[in-house]
Amino acid sequence: MEFIDAYVIPGAILFAQMLSILLPLLIAIAYLTFFERKVIGAIQLRKGPSLVGPFGLFQPFADVLKLMSKETIIPSGANKIIFILAPIITFILSLVSWAVIPFDEGIVLANINVGVLYLLAISSLNVYGVIISGWASNSKYAFLGALRSTAQMISYEISIGLVIISVLLCVGSMNLTEIVEAQKTVWFIIPMLPMFLIFFISALAETNRAPFDLPEGESELVAGYFVEYSSIGFAFFFIGEYANMILMSAMTSILFLGGWLPPLNIFPFKWIPNLLWFVIKVSLVLFVFLWVRATFPRYRYDQLMRLGWKVFLPLSMLWVVITASIKIMFFD
Known part of the structure; x- marks a missing residue:
């Protein structure tokens, strides 16, 4: 049992560390697409995404659902x-x-x-x-x-x-x-x-x-x-x-x-x-x-x-x- 724990516990810690990097990164990628359209919209004197959720904040998730359903x-x-x-x-x-x-x-x-x-x-x-x-x-x-x-x-x-x-x-x-x-x-x-x-x-x-x-x-x-x-x-x-x-x-x-x-x-x-x-x-x-x-x-x-x-x-x-x-x- 101790032999198994010597591999399982460090592996679980490593997996948790990986998730702590990957999950924020994927969220950052989603909202980078949102802010890109907002920044370009502001430069071009238009709103950008504004309909899906408050201030358009749910737009990245709508885009993901649309892509997954194709x-x-x-x-x-x-x-x-x-x-x-x-x-x-x-x-x-x-x-x-x-x-x-x-x-x-x-x-x-x-x-x-x-x-x-x-x-x-x-x-x-x-x-x-x-x-x-x-x-x-x-x-x-x-x-x-x-x-x-x-x-x-x-x-x-x-x-x-x-x-x-x-x-x-x-x-x-x-x-x-x-x-x-x-x-x-x-x-x-x-x-x-x-x-x-x-x-x-x-x-x-x-x-x-x-x-x-x-x-x-x-x-x-x-x-x-x-x-x-x-x-x-x-x-x-x-x-x-x-x-x-x-x-x-x-x-x-x-x-x-x-x-x-x-x-x-x-x-x-x-x-x-x-x-x-x-x-x-x-x-x-x-x-x-x-x-x-x-x-x-x-x-x-x-x-x-x-x-x-x-x-x-x-x-x-x-x-x-x-x-x-x-x-x-x-x-x-």
Whole structure:
């Protein structure tokens, strides 16, 4: 009996910890769609969702019920098994990344020393869900959208990786908690403002958000790689995209905005809980995601690739060299 308890009790605790992250995340994804429509509505001088529940607050749940009640349609020429697996892969990968995200000091599911490497590995796997869905659909438009998205994600992952390397050179660790604690004196957004801008713009491209939503171009691809999906399959892709938006906002907060650390150690700020500071920073970055969507027109694909390869890549490589040189000359 003691042998069974040695495995069951830690497993139950781990499961409870996982639920404490996943349930708030799924609720946050639901209400992010609500606030996106509210923010864009306000920018365009209209109401946005306002009919379902008080102030339209039940709109996300109505959307979920509508999606769940739709018929799942699998194209006759599709590879059925892979077609079903693709959105599941995307959905699962969008959730497992949160295992290493620290919400506060000591509040993290897995405080591993290679947290940054883990996130880069998971983000590189996201390409598989996209390319599999485009190929398995047996549709030229879905396949073109998948190729676009894959090329886009791979191109901007390089810039994101080089920006993260610059941060790691300053900290000397790949542990995300230690990256936050290294910003107690000054947040990295101040000395590394150009890298912050490159990281944020690359995050827009990595998550296929406007103005880089080329894989979903309505005028030529009619929703891109998930054009053939409906019901729960479409919902999984939808959840995956918004979960990745929140993840990239959390990464921006951890790498450049001090994570859960308050801006100044003065009376009005230090009494606010650290977890609340983290939520505020992630929410502010998410607001900029939505603001950008309502403001900027879509890039052409050649402009998107030129920006990634001819502007961001040289700049981020140069910054890595400068950061390493300064560290060697003055701090080693």
